[in-house]
Amino acid sequence: MASVQLSRMEALGCTGCTHACHVMLYCDTETQLFGKIPIRHIILMQMRFDGLLGFPGGLVNLSEETLEAGLSRELWEELGVALPIAVEDHVDSCHAPASSPSSSSPLITNFYVKKMEEEQIREVEIAAASTATDHGQEVLGMVRVPLCTTKGLASFLSHSFIGNARSQLVNSLLRFNLIAPEELHKALTHSLKIHTHTAEDLRAALALTEAKRKRL
């Protein structure tokens, strides 16, 4: 977690690194939940084939494409829409902690944020579920981040995320003023409680399954 932030140039300077690029697509919205709670912003994340939540994107091959072109290619596959990503959309890069001893080269995750119109976000969601080639393959579904209640955000943050996706989300919420720091702090604190509750629930499910196995 205590990862060193790199600029885009510093990241590119790492020869022999594998590069992954991901993007947070978001928009402002006037919509209200139940006609009364302002939703304020829509942020897109996705359920990945590995069961974890993350941002759209993937591995980029720098010998064949730029970081941004590679990210656009991944978005085309995952979301089914042509989304140009600019150098200006880059937010930060960082070294990913070594995930396994067998990893051949160190991984750098490059993170981008792109603000869109609400109509464009809706188009992305529809294309992702209909025409995207990765639908049902690498991507199991797009989800919006619940921002309009502290409890909703707390529950969302208690899920399991790939790599540093949760930090990327939390940092972006602050950096782009999508949530008040106090509110985010409350959400994260509550998130830990929900998380502890999930552990009990999970252990109960495991015990139930064990009991059933014995009966088989």
Next chain:
Amino acid sequence: MASVQLSRMEALGCTGCTHACHVMLYCDTETQLFGKIPIRHIILMQMRFDGLLGFPGGLVNLSEETLEAGLSRELWEELGVALPIAVEDHVDSCHAPASSPSSSSPLITNFYVKKMEEEQIREVEIAAASTATDHGQEVLGMVRVPLCTTKGLASFLSHSFIGNARSQLVNSLLRFNLIAPEELHKALTHSLKIHTHTAEDLRAALALTEAKRKRL
């Protein structure tokens, strides 16, 4: 978790209870992940407005509709498709643990499972992201349950679920032979490890946010 299973008739016998109905929609599939790993089955769940994962459905008003008609109504709102649910699709019902002292009447959750064709599941996903009135409101996105690798299912099961949705999923996987009991057991065991890792990650995110607040 140690909830008493009720038949549909027993559930209906509870006068003064509030009733919720949810359904697991699923299909078989020949599709392979990365062209080599059999996906076997597609199961639909959803990200709810409260940040938790659950099955489509909701509260049913027995003074105005049957359990099944109420569930169909909810599916129309959430998924944007007309899906008749039959009494025969009922799997089980159970008393939900009292969620808060302010709950006026005890809640019974009625669970249904409906097998569909893959093409129908795809139609549901598209309608849910395009025409469903609850999209972006009560529903933040539909997701498929990753079944084709133990690790993927393990990660998925480590998320946070509403009420007894995780048990409903786990029980249905066994009941409808969608996974081998040994594999499910492995997934749940691994799920607890992933869950523990998430706790560390979450605490680090909280610490980071606290550090940032102090700097503000």
